[in-house]
Amino acid sequence: MTVTEVLMIPALWLSSNALTLLAAIAVLVAGWYVARAASRAIRQFLPLAYGVDKNFAPLLSQAARYGILIFALVTALNLLGVASNSILTVLGAAGLAVALALQNTLANIAAGIMLIWLRPIAIGEFIQGDGVAGVVVEIGLFGTRLRSSSGLYIFTPNQKLWASAITNHSRDPQRRIDVNVSIPDTIDIAKTRKILLRIAGEDRRVLSDPAPNVHVDSFSGAAVNMQLRAWVATPDYLPTLYALTEQAKIALNRELFGSKEDKSGITVIPDPANPSPETQAGT
Numbered sequence: 001m002t003v004t005e006v007l008m009i010p011a012l013w014l015s016s017n018a019l020t021l022l023a024a025i026a027v028l029v030a031g032w033y034v035a036r037a038a039s040r041a042i043r044q045f046l047p048l049a050y051g052v053d054k055n056f057a058p059l060l061s062q063a064a065r066y067g068i069l070i071f072a073l074v075t076a077l078n079l080l081g082v083a084s085n086s087i088l089t090v091l092g093a094a095g096l097a098v099a100l101a102l103q104n105t106l107a108n109i110a111a112g113i114m115l116i117w118l119r120p121i122a123i124g125e126f127i128q129g130d131g132v133a134g135v136v137v138e139i140g141l142f143g144t145r146l147r148s149s150s151g152l153y154i155f156t157p158n159q160k161l162w163a164s165a166i167t168n169h170s171r172d173p174q175r176r177i178d179v180n181v182s183i184p185d186t187i188d189i190a191k192t193r194k195i196l197l198r199i200a201g202e203d204r205r206v207l208s209d210p211a212p213n214v215h216v217d218s219f220s221g222a223a224v225n226m227q228l229r230a231w232v233a234t235p236d237y238l239p240t241l242y243a244l245t246e247q248a249k250i251a252l253n254r255e256l257f258g259s260k261e262d263k264s265g266i267t268v269i270p271d272p273a274n275p276s277p278e279t280q281a282g283t
Contacts, residue, residue: 039064181228182266184224
């Protein structure tokens with residue numbers, strides 16, 4: 001067989017199957033655009049449906065996109081004369097090989113489903129987990145997207161987030177504010193407690209039930225460490241924390257009469273055991 005005859009084989013096949021090939025290409029192109037349109041429609045309109053959890057939208061949109069693309073590919077191969085049984089056999093063998101090679105990827109898919117099913121996190125909530133912290137933007141098929149309080153993009157695989165301890169700062173409707181106050185031991189503790197309780201009571205965001213309280217936390221040398229505890233609605237946590245911390249320092253310096261050394265020894269700081277006060281998107 002000459003080179004010319006060899007080159008004529010694909011040319012003859014193309015000439016006799018031109019319409020079929022064009023139809024297969026059209027199916028692939030149509031599948032690509034339909035997959036994109038379906039993915040966008042699910043992401044945009046599913047959260048608007050009554051009773052549907054908005055956290056499902058990103059995962060379902062991605063699943064629909066890949067499903068339509070696979071269907072278009074199988075249909076195009078059928079048009080080209082590849083038997084369905086053969087396609088299914090190849091896909092089965094390829095799926096097994098891919099499953100073995102991409103175990104972590106499949107684990108991410110399973111973890112993403114569990115995150116949405118059990119709902120330890122939700123879109124718009126501020127969380128900590130797997131060493132990262134931020135507002136949940138999307139729970140996808142393979143990973144979860146977060147936005148940090150400083151506006152940074154964070155992507156963490158679903159499996160790592162699922163396998164770690166998750167702290168959700170936005171889930172419960174109320175949160176407790178802890179403000180630590182350190183005063184010299186020459187200052188009247190009762191008067192300090194009265195000032196701090198008055199400050200908390202004057203802020204309308206502070207809840208009356210549970211009521212604010214002030215207690216002596218510890219002693220350190222010549223200093224007395226006290227703590228103000230007050231409960232607020234979760235969205236009010238961060239602004240109230242800043243306001244109470246500032247007002248406590250101003251009031252204590254103004255109202256606790258003593259030497260300059262006494263006043264300079266008054267320090268007011270948020271509780272270091274609660275280092276991540278962000279609770280809502282945009283903070």
